[in-house]
Amino acid sequence: MKLLHTADWHIGRRLHGFDLTDEQGNAFEQIEAIAKKEQVDGIIIAGDLYDRRLPAESSVAMVNQMLQRLNLTDHFPVYAISGNHDSATRLATGTPWFKQTDLFLHTALSQAFKPVELADTQIFLCPYFEPFDAQQYFDDDSLQHLDQAFARVVDEMKKAFDPSKKHLLAAHFFAAGSSTTDSETNLTVGGLAAVPTDLLADFDYVALGHLHGKNALHMRQARYSGSPVKFSLSEAAQEKGVWIVDTDQTPVKLTFKTLTPIHDVKLLTDSFDHLIHSTDDPAIDHDDYFGITLTDTQPIPNVMARLREVFPKIVTLSRQDGFSTQVRYQGESGQQIRQKxxxxxxxxxxxxxxxxxxxxxxxxxxxxxxxxxxxxxxxx
Amino acid sequence: MKLLHTADWHIGRRLHGFDLTDEQGNAFEQIEAIAKKEQVDGIIIAGDLYDRRLPAESSVAMVNQMLQRLNLTDHFPVYAISGNHDSATRLATGTPWFKQTDLFLHTALSQAFKPVELADTQIFLCPYFEPFDAQQYFDDDSLQHLDQAFARVVDEMKKAFDPSKKHLLAAHFFAAGSSTTDSETNLTVGGLAAVPTDLLADFDYVALGHLHGKNALHMRQARYSGSPVKFSLSEAAQEKGVWIVDTDQTPVKLTFKTLTPIHDVKLLTDSFDHLIHSTDDPAIDHDDYFGITLTDTQPIPNVMARLREVFPKIVTLSRQDGFSTQVRYQGESGQQIRQKxxxxxxxxxxxxxxxxxxxxxxxxxxxxxxxxxxxxxxxx
Structure with a gap:
């Protein structure tokens, strides 16, 4: 079995006010092309299809069209779950019908325990959930923290394990040991909401969503695919793409296929003068999204407007060393100044x-x- | 062919702040029971499934569950359209999959011209649209008003008419000659947004949605089903229900099946004293929703609180004859009063x-x- 693993589409997301619709649409088309070229047997989407629980109509139309294309036009089986950014209730719309064409989209914890049965593989689809959901489902108030709840969830899944098959899990959470970037939600900060990675050891592969970098977790059989598009400056250095998971091999064979953005997100540190005169620099694509850090220390009148003439998509602008005037004034007290x-x-x-x-x-x-x-x- | 015709569910609607979830859920169950008892071949829902373009999660869950029950559990074919209260984009979610089990839910004008083909009947599903949509679809700026646009739409539908079959239309608009009640939107007020009823003459039956009373239009082959629940005091006198449409007869045979509310919406005109002492009156179900008009003319301290002890669900409270004090003061001018x-x-x-x-x-x-x-x- 060959599966494509993606996650964290966050349709509707903006980058510091810049619309990312074209980037997201283009990344989707690359994912679709990879799936076709690799002739995968299915596509895993590990949560956060939407950026918001209450998506705009344009986002709804986009996700609807994407799922339709993968499943009804291209006839790929799809194995998807809701993430913490999705509204499980809204995302559940239509799901009872989707199964007829092998589009499995699980949005409730109760759906996690009956795997999708393929010839040689069981796929468990575990949507994002909170400890409270596990307390309700298991009628067990002792499941106060996510690690406890997740341990119970895995125990329950194992009851359905067919020993003759491989066992795959798609899930959406912060696995302990992974490094966070600042474009995930606060839910990932701190140890409470983390799942210890040893709980994942019984699966042949765990397709994770939630963290946006593919290197956020290094386990042989558990990976974040990362988001298909860079959603913050902290993701500037990340390579974006999808995993191709070959489950016929033991351990499963993982190949990362990169996605190329229309306009990249980059960090740039240089002097104002260099930057303003960089229009002919072939190393710089001025249409990229930039987080610019100026090395200058003097004030520069109208600095943002002048830089935007050369770099139309500046995401942030900061100074590496602050302003020299501040340094100079450090020598004078308020009293000294008032005497002048x-x-x-x-x-x-x-x-x-x-x-x-x-x-x-x-x-x-x-x-x-x-x-x-x-x-x-x-x-x- | 036997079809059940309903419309204007308005899931999420409130009655002057009172939650109608139980009423709507109960009315749905009655509709389902009627469909089973009558062994209908399909259910027409003529628009306004939701009350708002952006429904609450609880409303989404309710509509999802209702459609699932009719189509997947009870195996009824469903023929539905979006109304002016629905978001066509949001309601379109899942629709490409729904067709596999004969749930047809049309949300775009472009879907109106390819009928659902049954053995002896063609069903045209025309979602609510505005003249602008018709201008776009036909690339014709002359379609400025709904009557022009709708004439063009019907012409286009007729091209697909199979003369050997009956022709049914489901649509959602204000047909000229129908009487409006105040719980429909302003869109229905005035002649501009109305569709002349003669445009409906070529269909064997037109299942209409938009107006909430079944008697809003008297045409042999075109009817409003009305809403299943009373949504305003102006609907207090209306009989709520669904049409059973038998298309095997010519003209089609129409039978109205009434729905019984858990708590009715009623108008009550009486004196405060009578009302307060009406607790034993078997003619009054004090748990109904009431629009109360008092015949008293004197001020009554704490009137609403005291009435609510007897009628917990008062929707509005007014006076038939105003206050007698106002009448008395008419004899004295401001000048006279100031001299006292x-x-x-x-x-x-x-x-x-x-x-x-x-x-x-x-x-x-x-x-x-x-x-x-x-x-x-x-x-x-």
Whole structure:
């Protein structure tokens, strides 16, 4: 059996206000092409199809069309679960009919224990759940934390294990030992909501969703596919793609197939001057999404507008070393500054910002204006 | 062919703040029971399955469960369309799969022209649409109003007519000549958004949705089923139910099957005293929803709270004849009133409200207090 493992589509997601519809649509088409080329026997989507529990109509139309294409047009079996970003209730719409064409989309914990039975493989589809759901399902209030709940869930799954078959699990959670990036939700922070990886040891492969980087967990038989698209600057260095899982081999053979974005998400650290004059630099695709860090320390008037002329899709802009003016002012106390004459303050300020002294004419204007201001009169 | 015609479920609707989930669930079960008893060959739902374009999760779960029960559990073919209250995009979720079990749910105008082909009948499912949709579909900007657009739509449908079969249409709009009630949307007000009934003449039966009363249109071969539940006081007098349509007869034979609410919606006009003492009246089910009109003309302290002790589900409360105090004051001008002494005003006011004069002790207190107030002192 050859399966394609993807997750965390997050349809509807934006990158600091930038629409990612085209990126997500394009990544989907690459996934579809890989599935066809590899002639996979099915596609696992390990949760977070949507970015929000209440998706926009445009997102609903997009996910509907994607599932339709994979399952009804291309005739791929699909094995999917809801993630913590999905509304399990809304995602459940239509699922009783989907099974007829081997589209399995599980959204309730109760569906986790009856595997999809293939000739040589059992696929357990465990949607995202919270300890409370396990307490309800097992009628057991002692399942206070996710690790306890998940241990109980795996025990229950094992009761259905057919020893003559391989056992696959699709699930959506934070496996202990994995590193988080800042585009996942707060739910992943802290140890409470983590699942110890040893609970996954009884499966031949665990197709995980939740963390967006494929290297977030290094276990031979459990992997995050990561998201198909970079959703934050913290994912800039990540390679995006899908796993091709060959279950005919023991251990299962994993091959990572990369996805190429239309516009990449990149971090760039350089001086304003270099950046502004980088238009001919073949190493830079100026249409990418950029997190720019300036090495300059002086103030730069209109800096964002001027940079956006060269890099239209700036996601964030920051300074590597702060501002030199701040450094200079560290030598003067508030008391010292307050003792200075207004004209001295003005001259110092102008020089710091403009990097040149006032001209004699400017100084004359300033003096006249200051005098009028102190006398309460109007400048002429 | 025997079909059940229902419409305007409006799942998620509330009646002046009262939850109608139980009423709607119960009405659904009655519809299901009628379909089974009548052994119908299919169920037409003529739009407005949801009350809102963005339904709550609980509403989504309810509609999902209802469609699943009719189609997958009871194996009824279902012929449904989206109404103006539905989000066509959200309602489209799963529809490509639904067809496999003869659940046809059309949400786009483009789906209106290919009928569902049964042995002796063609069913055209025309979702709610606006003139703009028709302009787009036909690439014809001249279709400015719904009557023009609908004429074009019917012309297009007729091209697919099989003369050897009966022709049924399910649609959701305001047919001219029908009477509106105030629980439909403003879209139905005025002639612009109406469809002339003569456009419906070429169909053997038109199963309409949009208006909530079954008597809103009297055409032999076109009917509103009305909503299964009363959604406003203006529907209090309506008989709710579904049509059983027998297409084997010419003209089609229509039988109305009534639905019985758990708690009815009723108008009640009586005196406060009668109503408060009506607890033993067998003609009144005090758990119904009531629009109460009081015949009293005097003010009644705490009137709503006292009535709610007897009628817990009061929807509205009004007066038939206004207040008698208002009538009395019509004889006095503002100028006349302002000339009265404060003590006279107080005595008159008390008498009007309490229907009895001040006692000597009350009058003494009032005089003392008025004197202190006019002197700016504090009452002792």
């Amino acid at each position: 004459a207004p004209m001295t303050l003005l001259k110092d300020f102008y020089e710091q910002v403009a990097k040149e002294p006032l001209t004699p004419q400017q100084e004359k204007w300033a003096k006249t204006t200051l005098k009028q201001a102190s006398e309460g009169g109007q400048p002429s | 002494a404060p003590m006279t005003l107080l005595k008159d006011f008390y008498e009007q409200v309490a229907k009895e004069p001040l006692t000597p002790q009350q009058e003494k207190w009032a005089k003392t207090t008025l004197k202190q107030a006019s002197e700016g002192g504090q009452p002792s």
